[in-house]
Amino acid sequence: MTIRTAVVTDWAAIWPFFAEIITTQETYTYDPALTYEQAEAIWMSPSSSPLARTTVKVDADGKVLGSANMYPNRPGPGAHVASASFMVDAAARGQGVGRALCSDMIDWAGRSGFRAIQFNAVVESNTRAVKLWQSLGFAIVGTVPEAFLSPTHGYVGLHVMHRPL
Template structure:
């Protein structure tokens, strides 16, 4: 069973333990694969506190052992006249993959986005080779509205596309 809550500063070591291997692998996010912990923290909690009032960072906690097994950030995709569309990023601990953590976390974040008044959610850069993410987002009603060819340098397959995905909330 999972419990979702706002991330607290003391969650950072657990979040970093999930984020770091994803960053190092360089297969699913447009992040510097050599980022250090400070850069990782700025990626997940950008700017000084309160800089982006739309930013919400949540964690998924396994109630069996109290361990953080996933995290997500939710925020406006753009500001101003684009602020009604949400954007989100998701991370799941490698040893929690395949247990439905990502799907449950996505459901929670979609509900939070609706409750916050967003009318849609957009992902700006879903790596074309990330089949698990594509299957999850498609099953949750997201569609690919465009692809930027060769925009991602995958370490194993070389240049591949970045999909832009969207769904109405």
């Protein structure tokens, strides 16, 4: 499996799992009514920063298994802290795709001169992601209570997670 920079033509392979993930409304605050074009603009061009990057993890046949986008968390005086989002196709979950994408992002952030990484809105009930991020050195530095409405769990918190570089 390989991680590479995403190209425009990758969006057609990312969209099906992106759409599935946002419409379940369990792990992301994205509007589930996003159109193909709106979602593409968000995911494939995550920031106007020259440091913004979108990647895909592909199998030996070139099939896209997951994707990440990464960017400065805030502009100006906050631009020394990176952030990112990750999505993995349901058929590839549990195979280390998310871990590989995040490890690649951590390496990229360090090479790019960021001082830390901050995830702004990790859904509290997304325990697999929370555990994965913690295993990669992220700590929960705060939780906004009941900031996310999960169809399954009701109102749950959104964790802010941080990792120094």
